[in-house]
Amino acid sequence: MVHTYYFSASNTTEKIVKAVADNLRQEVLHHNITPSRIARTVNPAKDDIVIFAAPVYAGRIPVVAAEKFKKIIGSGQKCVAIVVYGNRDYDDALIELCDLLNDNGFNIIAAAAFVAQHSIFPKVAALRPDADDLKKIADFSSDVNKSFDRELSFDMSSVKGNRPYKTPAAIPLIPKTNKNKCNKCGKCSHECPTGAIDLNNPRITDPEKCISCGRCIAVCPENARHFGGLKYKLIAPLFKKKCSARREPEWFVAG
Ligand SMILES: Cc1cc2nc3c(=O)[nH]c(=O)nc-3n(C[C@H](O)[C@H](O)[C@H](O)COP(=O)(O)O)c2cc1C
Ligand code: SF4
Ligand code: SF4
Numbered sequence: 001m002v003h004t005y006y007f008s009a010s011n012t013t014e015k016i017v018k019a020v021a022d023n024l025r026q027e028v029l030h031h032n033i034t035p036s037r038i039a040r041t042v043n044p045a046k047d048d049i050v051i052f053a054a055p056v057y058a059g060r061i062p063v064v065a066a067e068k069f070k071k072i073i074g075s076g077q078k079c080v081a082i083v084v085y086g087n088r089d090y091d092d093a094l095i096e097l098c099d100l101l102n103d104n105g106f107n108i109i110a111a112a113a114f115v116a117q118h119s120i121f122p123k124v125a126a127l128r129p130d131a132d133d134l135k136k137i138a139d140f141s142s143d144v145n146k147s148f149d150r151e152l153s154f155d156m157s158s159v160k161g162n163r164p165y166k167t168p169a170a171i172p173l174i175p176k177t178n179k180n181k182c183n184k185c186g187k188c189s190h191e192c193p194t195g196a197i198d199l200n201n202p203r204i205t206d207p208e209k210c211i212s213c214g215r216c217i218a219v220c221p222e223n224a225r226h227f228g229g230l231k232y233k234l235i236a237p238l239f240k241k242k243c244s245a246r247r248e249p250e251w252f253v254a255g
Contacts, residue, residue, distance in 0.1 A: 002026040003044045005072055006053040007034050007065035009193065009213035012116030013084040016129055016137060017053040020082065020112075023141030024049075033068045034215065036195045041068065044077055049148065052101060053082035055119070058168035059091025062211065064193050066100060074105035080144055081111040086118030087125035088243045095161025108154045109147040112140055112251035119214040120173060120227060121236050124243045136249045143253045152254035159252050171212045173227055177203045181224035188216035188225060 004021055008014035014032065021028045026049065031041060044050050052072075054065040061069075061083065079101055083093045090113040098111050114133065118124035129137065182203060189197040196209035197216060205216075217225045 001045075001047075002028045002049045002051060003031060003042075004028065004051040004053065005031045005033055005041070005069065006051075007062060007068070007193070008032065008053070008055065009034060009215035010117075010119035010218040012119070012129065013053050013055050013082075016084050016114050016116065016133075017051055017082060019129070019134060019137045020080070020141050020144070021051060023138050024145060033065065034193050035191050036064075036193050037190070041072055043073055046075055046077065048077055050074070050077050050079040050106060051082060052079065052097060053084065054093070054097060055116075056083050056085035056090045056093040056113075057211070057213075058171065059089065059093060059166045060168045061093050061097050061100075062193075062213070064211065066096075069097075069100055070104065072104065074101070074107075076105065076107050078109045078148065079106035081108055083113050084116045085113060086121070086243070087115050087128070087247050088118075089247075090160070092161040092163070092165035095156075095159050095163065096165050098156060098159055099163075102156070108156070108254075109152065110140070110144045110154070110251060110253040111159050112249060113160075114249045115247050118243070119218075120171070120212060121239050121243075123236070123240050125246075133249060140249070140251050143251070147254045154254040155252070160250065173212045173232055174205055174207055174210045175212075175214070175217055175225045176228050177205075178224045178226070179203060181222045182220075183222055183224075185221065187219050187221060191215050191219045
């Protein structure tokens with residue numbers, strides 16, 4: 001059986017990990033570790049194959065995802081590491097995820113970095129993964145399939161990234177709530193990965209806890225949350241220009 005464990009605030013990592021898993025010739029069980037209040041995570045059985053996936057935040061994997069992944073202990077299971085980034089760069093995120101999984105007792109057979117719509121600046125890599133990406137995801141899955149039945153060794157030095165990992169820059173953007181649209185349903189508060197949104201008054205966000213992940217925006221049924229303000233409006237077009245050249249998926253498999 002294949003187990004996937006993924007963190008996905010704005011659902012693109014989820015879409016990609018499900019596409020990878022759908023192309024494998026195995027029964028699949030998905031574990032979404034994104035919300036802060038999740039039931040205890042299940043460790044995979046000895047013969048299972050495991051896929052771990054996370055978005056790239058400031059060139060690293062999100063701290064909240066790394067903390068949850070560290071609690072999933074392996075015993076030599078074959079495993080696939082995936083990061084998803086918003087067309088700027090994945091920097092040290094993939095090597096960081098590979099190191100974490102190695103230290104946790106998994107046997108990495110493949111690692112990949114895919115591109116998706118930027119969750120803070122959605123005009124960057126808009127609507128990705130697109131049809132071209134999905135074709136490449138199918139090619140990746142086919143390479144992974146070939147590694148299942150053979151004892152191949154994975155070359156960690158082939159994975160792009162540096163150690164020590166880069167220090168992630170703080171992202172000083174907190175979603176705002178449109179008071180006219182918000183009906184205080186509490187969905188954003190329940191889904192926030194860090195518990196930053198007040199349960200009794202979802203219009204209040206704790207700036208110390210918010211990691212700018214955009215989950216509250218993605219899950220709000222009233223479309224009441226958004227990134228905005230002068231700083232955001234100034235940065236958005238500059239960032240779009242800087243990241244306009246299309247980047248393609250990259251992967252590394254055991255050989
Ligand atoms: C706080 C934060 C930091 C990000 N940093 C990067 C980055 O360093 N490089 C990049 O290309 N994209 C970056 N992104 C974009 C995400 O990696 C990308 O949109 C990803 O698809 C989000 O995955 P999700 O939809 O599963 O949440 C960042 C997004 C957020 C919210
Ligand atoms: S999910 Fe949307 S409508 Fe519901 S409380 Fe949050 S902001 Fe308000
Ligand atoms: S409040 Fe911040 S941390 Fe919580 S879901 Fe929204 S963007 Fe993410």
